[in-house]
């Protein structure tokens with residue numbers, strides 16, 4: 517399997533190179549080439565298996581001889597020690613795919629744990645030392661912190677926007693210590709992401725440190741996220757209806773992962789891109805014009821992204837242009853009042869407690885099905901456990917909710933972070949100091 521940069525498709529690199537040097541020097545993003553078409557039969561055969569077995573089968577098809585079958589089996593079974601079950605809200609019509617049963621209670625565990633396993637595999641062979649930089653608007657940071665905590669030869673620096681992640685999300689990134697360092701940035705997620713991207717193309721920094729990313733700019737954070745679409749398909753195919761997925765979207769990695777597995781042959785009829793007021797992709801779908809804008813803070817903070825990294829990947833996946841994009845993806849967005857009302861109504865109507873992002877996914881799915889009147893079966897991705905947003909969820913529902921023990925214990929831990937302005941040079945100096 518080789519990878520091309522979206523900015524120079526003629527030049528390709530190996531899987532190991534794409535994994536460790538996550539961002540090509542030309543500032544494009546890596547994409548697999550060719551993206552293997554495994555076919556609908558392949559997916560029909562594996563879709564009923566566990567997440568770990570699905571991950572194993574797809575990884576085997578992607579890596580070929582590059583990694584042994586035994587190593588891939590070990591990697592996928594260690595990474596996916598939890599399931600991604602479907603909960604049916606309205607059987608045959610509306611389901612949620614719960615992606616929050618991993619260590620950090622968010623869908624990012626899937627990509628972060630697979631990537632950590634892959635990096636350990638290559639590092640053990642080559643004795644590599646790596647510095648991972650990651651920008652987070654809430655969920656990636658916690659998953660990466662937990663996925664890479666105490667992984668030998670790996671140091672993680674997490675940048676997050678101060679005051680713009682939930683209290684428990686912040687505790688997940690700032691309390692582990694050891695090889696995990698948090699940088700609290702006076703700015704937005706987009707500022708954090710811009711700093712990280714600048715670091716990857718800074719020749720001076722790259723002579724001192726071997727830098728890698730655990731954001732969805734890293735193609736190996738993204739590829740495993742395709743596995744749970746297959747797991748979901750296996751749980752709803754009994755309805756013998758076309759399947760539509762509604763994906764809460766910020767950086768659009770999750771939707772790109774779905775689009776990738778669709779192109780590999782998974783029968784997906786349509787995607788709904790569901791988001792908040794940071795709606796540059798729904799606006800593109802409506803108008804054909806793609807215009808990034810500064811992000812605004814919302815109650816669904818993990819989607820507060822004004823310049824989504826993966827739009828370029830989606831454009832490459834639907835490379836025949838705007839019409840093909842629109843044929844495959846519809847966009848819906850909701851403001852905070854609509855989000856709160858949706859959370860309340862979903863609890864009243866289905867008895868389901870949804871985090872704000874999941875509620876937006878469910879609302880987008882319902883809106884798409886109602887508007888098109890198609891007899892599809894719909895799956896909304898439940899991206900995070902509602903307790904990660906405990907104060908908001910309790911305020912909206914008017915009652916206390918249960919917090920899983922692994923999150924509850926963080927509440928009393930002391931946060932440790934380095935506070936910096938949204939300034940690349942300050943970050944660079946601070947990073948060099950913290951690693952020396």
Ligand SMILES: N[C@@H](CCOP(=O)(O)O)C(=O)O
Pocket residue numbers: 651652653654655656657730731732733766767769770818819825
């Ligand atoms: N929504 C994300 C933002 C970063 O996205 P990623 O998929 O590129 O890691 C978050 O929760 O941090």
